[in-house]
Amino acid sequence: MSQATSDSLLRASRRRVVVDSLGIAVSATGFGFVYGLAARAAGFSPLEAGAMSTIVFAGASQFAAVGYVLGGFSWVGVVLLTAFINARHLLYAAALAPFVADRPRPVRAVMAHILTDEAFAISIAHFRRLGRADMTGYFVAAVLSTFVPWNLATLAGVTIGGSIPDPTRFGIDVIFPAAMGGLAVGLITGRRELVAAIVGAVVGVAVSLAWDPAAGIIAGGLLGPLVGIAIPAGPSDRAPEAEIVFGRRPGDEPKPEAEPGLP
């Protein structure tokens, strides 16, 4: 491939990254705003909600933390739950690792902090189009699509949320469980994921009723995958990738044009 062709491909792929990121940013803004509202309702100060969004920067676990702080659960339970929910990032990082193994370690360290479902979905497609890593494209995807809108929207929600009267009247309280269910659907790519989700839910409710909801969540998260592994893989089982993106359909995602080349 000539240098001119390579440059042209890089520019075209980066444009796609920007457009995709802007589409996701719209919905990340809405979801981040709702997180800010929920955090405010749970008694978080703007500084505390903002710290969650910048330091943790993982929506599902942040919503979970709001619910459990509100419920008065121990920090140990919240931290354990956070580790469980965010363990899937290992897979994303493992998938990106071959592309960026030759990049400076500090760059990879920063890259890791802003790795989300959305950043992974956009950047893995970008890398595959190019057949190599493009850190500029990665950081544009991660920062533009999620980090900036999520954090700004969090601050907006937590600071002006008080002007909304009785959020439960508007069904805001259902957003957390609905989002968890929706995100679970997005992660189901085959029979094993489906079984793990159902078993996780059943075990979670059963242990919650018998003991405590915090223990129920952890028990569901531990036992669901064990049962999922025990059953045979279905014909549609495939490698995991982020299925649900906020406000966009995965069918709109750019299709991989080349297999990743190991550096």
Added chain:
Amino acid sequence: MSVALVPLALLMGLVTYPSRALPLLVPGMQRLPERVQLYLRLVGPAVLGALAAVNVMVSLDADRHPSFHVGVEWLAVGLCVGVVAWRKNLFLGLLAAVVLLTIARGLPA
């Protein structure tokens, strides 16, 4: 302004960062054993499924005694799950759930 939960944010960040960084930073961690990969792949659906179910099906009284809860919230969450499965769009699913619950709560008992 309260900062009491900032240490919790730090702890949450502390347990989140390794899952994002280890495969990128540690040599030899790029390829996890297949069984570990499979387990991790299933952790997300299991935990999120448990979270959704527990939050709509279990309620706590003032003494934190759990009880089984049945309500219109089930329908709202089910609608969101259905919309996401159909349209692959989380935001649309959340919107549908909120609208359903708002309408249901606005109806006279």
